[in-house]
Amino acid sequence: MTSEIPVYNPATEEIIARVPMMSRETIREIIGRTYDASSEVMAIPAYKRSKLLKEVARALRDQSDELARLLTAEIGRPIRSTKLIIERTASIYELAAQEISHVFSGEFVPLDLYDYPPGNENRIAFVVREPVGLVGAITPFNFPPDSMAHKVAPALAAGNSVVIKPSSYAPLTITRIVNIIKQTGFPQDAINVVTGDAKEIGDEFVDNPKVSLITFTGSSSVGLSLAGRAVAQGKKVIMELGGSDAMIVLEDADLSRAAQAAIIGRFDYAGQFCNATKRLLVRDEVFDKFVGMLADMAFNLRVGDPLREDVDLGPLISRDAVKLMDLFVKDALDKGGKVLFRYKEVPSKGFYYPPTIIEATRDARVLREEVFGPVLPVVRIKDDEDAVRVANSVEYGLDASIFTRDFARAYRLASKIKAGSVFINDTTRLRFDNLPFGGYKKSGIGRESVRDTMREMTETKVIIQSLINH
Numbered sequence: 001m002t003s004e005i006p007v008y009n010p011a012t013e014e015i016i017a018r019v020p021m022m023s024r025e026t027i028r029e030i031i032g033r034t035y036d037a038s039s040e041v042m043a044i045p046a047y048k049r050s051k052l053l054k055e056v057a058r059a060l061r062d063q064s065d066e067l068a069r070l071l072t073a074e075i076g077r078p079i080r081s082t083k084l085i086i087e088r089t090a091s092i093y094e095l096a097a098q099e100i101s102h103v104f105s106g107e108f109v110p111l112d113l114y115d116y117p118p119g120n121e122n123r124i125a126f127v128v129r130e131p132v133g134l135v136g137a138i139t140p141f142n143f144p145p146d147s148m149a150h151k152v153a154p155a156l157a158a159g160n161s162v163v164i165k166p167s168s169y170a171p172l173t174i175t176r177i178v179n180i181i182k183q184t185g186f187p188q189d190a191i192n193v194v195t196g197d198a199k200e201i202g203d204e205f206v207d208n209p210k211v212s213l214i215t216f217t218g219s220s221s222v223g224l225s226l227a228g229r230a231v232a233q234g235k236k237v238i239m240e241l242g243g244s245d246a247m248i249v250l251e252d253a254d255l256s257r258a259a260q261a262a263i264i265g266r267f268d269y270a271g272q273f274c275n276a277t278k279r280l281l282v283r284d285e286v287f288d289k290f291v292g293m294l295a296d297m298a299f300n301l302r303v304g305d306p307l308r309e310d311v312d313l314g315p316l317i318s319r320d321a322v323k324l325m326d327l328f329v330k331d332a333l334d335k336g337g338k339v340l341f342r343y344k345e346v347p348s349k350g351f352y353y354p355p356t357i358i359e360a361t362r363d364a365r366v367l368r369e370e371v372f373g374p375v376l377p378v379v380r381i382k383d384d385e386d387a388v389r390v391a392n393s394v395e396y397g398l399d400a401s402i403f404t405r406d407f408a409r410a411y412r413l414a415s416k417i418k419a420g421s422v423f424i425n426d427t428t429r430l431r432f433d434n435l436p437f438g439g440y441k442k443s444g445i446g447r448e449s450v451r452d453t454m455r456e457m458t459e460t461k462v463i464i465q466s467l468i469n470h
Contacts, residue, residue, distance in 0.1 A: 005168050005195060010076035010315040011306050011350040017074075019171045022196040027204050030192050031163055035134045035210035037189035038161040042131050044186075046100050049157060053097035055184040056153075057090040063180065064090075067145070069307070071173045075141055076314040076351070077269050078306045089145040089177075092433055095450045096153035099434075103158070103454045104129055111464070122467045129458040131159035132212040132236060136205035138198075138226075140218045141167035141317050142272045142372075144174050150433070151215045152181070152191060154453035162191045163211070165201045169317050198222075206230050213237065213457060217274075220370075220396070220442040227445055238456055239445040240438055242370040243274045243398030245428040246391040248381070248413065249290055251283040253403035254425070259293040261401065261427040266376040267301060267355050268429050270313050272321075274443075275399045275421075277428045278371050280378040281387050287380050291357065294378075295341035298355050303346050315351040316373055325353045325373040332364040332377065340378065368394055384409070388416045397440025399428040420444070 004018035022030075044052070060067065068082040077085075107127040111120040137151040144166060155162045166174040171193070178193050194201055202222070205211050206229045213236040216223045220241040227237045247265060249258045265277025282290050306314030316322050333339070343354035353373055360367050360377035367377050367390075381387045391400055401423040402410045414422040420439035423430060431437055436447035446456060 005171075007074055007169070007172060008318075009073050010317055011347075013350060017172055019168075019175070019195040022194055024200055024204060027194050027196065027201055028208065030194055031134070031136075031204065031208050031210055033189045034161045034163045034192050037187045038131070038133045040187040041156065041161050041190045042159045044159065046104055046159075049159065050097040050100050052185050053093045053153060053157060056181055057093040057097075059180045059184055060086060060090040060093070060177070067173060067176060070176060071145065072306050072314075074170045074172045075144065075317060076306050078308075078311045078314050080309055080311075081269065085143065085146055088433075089149045092146065092149035092450060093153045095433055096157040096454070099154075099451050099454055100157050103451060103458070124465050124467065126463045126465075128461050128463065129158075129455070130461055132457055132459055133160060134211050134213075135160045135162045135457060136211040136214045137162055137164040138202065138205070138214070138216045138218065139164065139166050139174065141169035142269065144170045145177055147217050148174050148177065150448050150450070150453065151217075154450055155457050156181075156186065156190065158454045158457045160213075160457055161187075161189070163194055163205075164191065165194050165198070165205075168195065168198065171195050202226050206233060206235070209233075211235065215453070216240070223444075224442065236456065237445055238448060238453065240274070240448050241398075241442060241444045242396055243276075243439060243443050244278045244368075244370050244394045244396045245275055245399040245401070245419070246279045246281055246417075247277045247401045247428060248387045248391060248403065249280070249282045249286065250384075250387075250402070250404040250409070251285040252405045253286070254405065255286060255290050255293055257425065258403040259290065259297055261403070261425075262294060262376070263297045263301070265401070265427040265429045267298070267313055267374050270316055270353065271374045271376075272317065272372050273429065274370075275428050275431065277376070277401070279367055279390075279394075280376060281381045281390050282378055283387075284380045284382055287378075291340050291359070291378055294357060294376075298341050298343065298357060301343065301355055303343060303352065303355070305347075313355065313374065315347075316353055317351065319351055321373060322351050322353050325356075325371075325375055328366045328369075328371055328373075328375055329356060329358065332358050332360045332366050335364045336361045337364055337377075362390065362393075370396065384413060388413060392416075392418050395441055396443045398443040399423065399439070401426060401428045420447070
């Protein structure tokens, strides 16, 4: 009998489904079938791939209510947000459809532009892109359909096939969307799902020569280990990894706007994002006033059943995640920090954690590690140089934000901060689907955007034609 993995509703702690714990042999067989289908996907004319992707978007919108409720059930994100996620997911497939003509337009090069090698007046060249073949995709629990779309839509648009490994916490929505894709006209094995032991699946993606590219979103430690082994096998990699995003509030900032951005940045989906605002750096001159505003706004958050339209925060993904938040808070207090705000009572059933704001010392774990939960550390800064020093003091460099009324000052600071994106007077919790997304240091390898990802998922080929007939 095949063993199974239970999928829990984090708001109720109930098992809502079970998925197969696939053996290594089964995973290898699925990779083989998907690899064989890659030639079928490549053979689909580009214009038809574009039409099929638009059909995927239409089907997602047709089933958006059902998909949103399923997503809320498996990850605990409030229904208000999951409805927007399904719409965003549909738009990513549409964007991939539109980008095909740009990515595959090719280039004609008259080689008589160059004097070397000799004889170039009798040669021409074409630069074209071809699909890599089979893409192995690994997605996280926190935004399954849109993370999936950022990997699958560009892969299919580029003419590749895909094997996708969802998080064991959140395999249901992804599996449903894969079935939708299969029903829209792509070959049946153009995309397949594998579920089971994460390490075993990752190892198979690395070791199996039929996998040409691995795209991963998740923790830095896992992603960098996969990347190192994959590159040693000659595979391409795209790694979207962790973050400890700093938000800097200067003394001339619009404090109300900054406080609202911090609340969204830290507490959206209970802080379970790589680009959540995980560290708040506030000028000493406005510190007390600002944290008072922050506490007032946090007090008005609504925590509870994520299926309710008026709820702002739902549960964390697991009981272990709740326990980890307690450890972070205890460490901060043991090192001399103090609680500035802690939310009133949260539901006793489900994996809930009260939104918490802490004034932390600079050696606290909560300021040095990636915190996936509703705990917001705040630290005082004395000047701009201090702000940059603290912002750059961690091993991550995904996003950052700066609040000031002086754009020139903000620009100077942004140029010194080691982060993939720096927002001025806005929250870090933003991502634009066709702008490069990724980070410095251990926050990733390469950049994701629909266009950038499509390019990464192709090989560049130069075809040179001699004009001399022999």
